[in-house]
Amino acid sequence: MKPVPFTYVRAESVEQAVDALRAHGGEAKLLAGGQSLVPALNMRLARPSVLVDLNRVPGLDRIDEENGGIRIGALVRQSAAERAQLVHERCPLLAKSLPLVGHFVTRNRGTIGGSIAHADAAAELPLALVALAGSVITTLRTIPAADFFVGHFTTALADDELVVASTWPRARSGEGSAFGEFAPRHGDFALASAACVLRVENGAVAEARLAVGSVTDRPELLDVEPLLGRPLDDDGVRSLGTAAAAAVDPPPNLHGSPRYRRALLGTLVERALRTAWARATETPS
């Protein structure tokens, strides 16, 4: 339960971190909050020969308004985002998903950028980012969230590219969102998860986005065409729940069979749709 020896590089700038990645090829790993990487080091599942610590890189820990939405620096701690007024005002879906990430103590250290770059298939932040059609800003380009996540622990990042920030679009008027997951205990890896955004206009669903996670190897958007142009009703909710369960093929794990996880997903999708609709149609007080 101790890491193998490695060379430690404390990067003082993004450029230094990129240089270190280039100099060491695939042998180097980036260290942000370390809440996933250090367990892997301790268990020797990861044996990088070089560790590039990003925690002293200045300028990556800001939350800023951008185009009405928010831009969150890669090193912003999950707990800082959880407490940020801007996140609650502009991006309620993110605000709802953050308390589900790990635990109070791990969120004090874990970062927004690290969770995104780690790309665990059961992680909350990648799912919320895909549901909201956000983007990942790297040292080289801006990547739409749906293209960033390639598979479990796999992203579109090149070997010498790192996540600098993520951008989260603002919730618009008439919009409601919901995030649901089921884990055996709070903070455990979810067995199934769903995130939903609905925009309601004149009593009908004008736009919808529904993403599912944990049961797939990355956050996946589902077809919501049948919901559009009419109010959300029981038939619509149930048929989408059934369709979601049928669309995925999760592997069994210690806590549930594929059939159980599909059933969970169907229920979570139904609840997320109903909650998002209720929030979108609430009369503002």
Next chain:
Amino acid sequence: MTALEVTVNGRTHREDVEPRLLLSDFLRHTLGLTGTHVGCEHGVCGACTIRLDGAAVRSCLLLAVQADGCTIETVEGLAANGELHPLQAAFREHHALQCGFCTSGILMAAANLLEQDGTPTRDEIVDMLSGHLCRCTGYEPIVDAIAQVAGTS
């Protein structure tokens, strides 16, 4: 070896450490502060929780070199002038510990929670405790103790 300067419970230490040395092992083995416990060593059990520049964190998920220039508080620093910290006194009163293995980590996390949100509800306390495993108490006495200090019991 990498040079490290860190202030722990008000005292400054300068040591040369291997980069792979975990902060939990630095505290226990290099400094002899064995009040910080090591359970799972992969961030699940919460026993090794300490405060780094005020934030409660898992010391088994940090490298000692990452704490260079930082201020650390461990359970040894909670009591002041021989007086138990209010959380420690409440834990004793409510029998919120038996074997004590999980206690130091929970105390450090609870102290952080109370500073950040002076009046956490029972639900918020339970949510915080989800990151700490206790095999003795069944958790209820721990919630009672923290809620008493928070004034929300």
